[in-house]
Amino acid sequence: MQNDETALVRETLAGNKAAFDKLVKLFAPRVFAIIYRFFSEKQQAEDIAQDVFIKAYRALHTYGQERPFANWLSAITTRHCYRELKKRKARPETNASAISFDGSAIIDILCFDPGSSARNTPEQKLVIKELAEKVLEKLSAREKMVLVLIEVEGKSMKETAALMGITPINVKVSSFRARKKAKKILQRLIK
Amino acid sequence: MKTRCSETKDILTRRDKGLPVSPREKAALKKHIASCSDCRDRVLDPGLAALLSTAFSTPVPEPSPSFYAGLSRKIEGLDSSKKYDLFSELFLPVSLKLVPVMAALLLMLSATFALYYDGSLKNNSRVSVEERVLFNDGEINAKAFLQEILIVEVQNGK
Numbered sequence: 001m002q003n004d005e006t007a008l009v010r011e012t013l014a015g016n017k018a019a020f021d022k023l024v025k026l027f028a029p030r031v032f033a034i035i036y037r038f039f040s041e042k043q044q045a046e047d048i049a050q051d052v053f054i055k056a057y058r059a060l061h062t063y064g065q066e067r068p069f070a071n072w073l074s075a076i077t078t079r080h081c082y083r084e085l086k087k088r089k090a091r092p093e094t095n096a097s098a099i100s101f102d103g104s105a106i107i108d109i110l111c112f113d114p115g116s117s118a119r120n121t122p123e124q125k126l127v128i129k130e131l132a133e134k135v136l137e138k139l140s141a142r143e144k145m146v147l148v149l150i151e152v153e154g155k156s157m158k159e160t161a162a163l164m165g166i167t168p169i170n171v172k173v174s175s176f177r178a179r180k181k182a183k184k185i186l187q188r189l190i191k
Numbered sequence: 192m193k194t195r196c197s198e199t200k201d202i203l204t205r206r207d208k209g210l211p212v213s214p215r216e217k218a219a220l221k222k223h224i225a226s227c228s229d230c231r232d233r234v235l236d237p238g239l240a241a242l243l244s245t246a247f248s249t250p251v252p253e254p255s256p257s258f259y260a261g262l263s264r265k266i267e268g269l270d271s272s273k274k275y276d277l278f279s280e281l282f283l284p285v286s287l288k289l290v291p292v293m294a295a296l297l298l299m300l301s302a303t304f305a306l307y308y309d310g311s312l313k314n315n316s317r318v319s320v321e322e323r324v325l326f327n328d329g330e331i332n333a334k335a336f337l338q339e340i341l342i343v344e345v346q347n348g349k
Contacts, residue, residue, distance in 0.1 A: 017266065017267070021259075024262060025259070028254050028258070028259070029251070029253065029254070032251060032252075032253075032254050033251045036251045036252075042252055042255075046254055046255065046257075046258045046261075049254060049258065049262075050258065050261060050262045050265060053262055053266075054262075054265055054266065054269065057266055057269065058269070103225055104225070107220075107221045107224050107225065107234070108217075108221065109238075109242060110234055110235065110238030110239075110241070110242060111203070111206065111217075111220065111221075111234055111238060112206065112212070112217065125245075125249065128242065128245050128246050129246045129249065131242060131246070132245075132246030132247070133246075135239075135242075147243065148243065148247065151239070151243040151244060152243050152244055152247040179236075179239065182239050183232070183235045183236070183239060186235055186238070186239065187228075187231060187235065190224070190231060191225070
């Protein structure tokens with residue numbers, strides 16, 4: 001598999017544009033999945049994914065073939081998302097949630113609903129998603145990114161650091177702060 | 192309160208093991224958690240992780256066909272601008288350098304000329320009106336000028 005990717009990279013660098021199209025087809029779902037964690041609006045996610053591939057195309061000559069192409073592309077994607085999140089934090093869009101949460105419902109979600117996600121109705125899933133968004137919107141771009149990569153993607157501190165281009169210590173600190181903040185928000189919502 | 196905390200712990204342990212929790216127990220647990228900060232903390236840590244993983248477990252949609260077409264177009268545009276960039280990388284810096292260099296040269300030349308011309312006028316102003324008429328007004332030629340002065344002086348018998 002990696003040989004195929006390497007061959008496609010080499011062909012692209014030699015000027016074969018069709019080879020890059022193949023790389024895009026191969027990796028677009030993965031790139032899209034990463035972006036979709038942070039930008040759940042489809043059109044927005046597609047625009048960002050295009051920017052990511054353009055960035056990758058421009059930087060293709062810097063790709064060291066000692067590591068898998070997927071990892072290299074994931075790092076580009078994650079860092080681009082991080083930059084976009086920072087930009088959006090700088091000029092926040094006021095997306096007032098239509099759902100109001102009461103403490104009892106939140107306890108229900110935290111204690112019982114997540115584990116039974118398969119049984120959740122689309123409405124319940126929407127409520128859970130809204131609650132998660134409500135918690136995450138109060139965090140900084142870095143804290144949000146770290147929390148999602150660790151809790152949702154299941155990445156280790158080291159992997160998160162490599163993906164985001166920051167040190168593992170920074171990841172540890174951001175993760176601690178993010179959890180603390182998130183719990184405080186949930187505490188406030190429960191009361 | 193202590194019994195309630197231990198009851199809560201018990202219910203949560205049963206929940207973690209996948210054992211059933213009755214609606215009555217659920218209601219008691221909710222009531223207790225709302226008032227007890229220790230138990231709330233106990234619930235929040237795993238609850239946050241579960242909340243996030245559930246919230247983001249929604250299936251990711253496939254990129255639309257317009258995504259691939261749009262990207263392909265953008266890459267093509269990038270290639271053509273790259274060619275232009277290569278051209279400009281090779282030639283534009285020279286032309287960019289030439290413009291200010293030429294401007295500077297022009298400026299220097301005009302400044303020199305202005306100074307010279309200004310100086311000439313000043314020198315010229317020392318020439319009397321008769322001499323100006325004599326030299327056909329303003330046609331300053333240093334050699335001719337000196338010659339004419341000598342002639343005038345000889346004629347005047349100086």
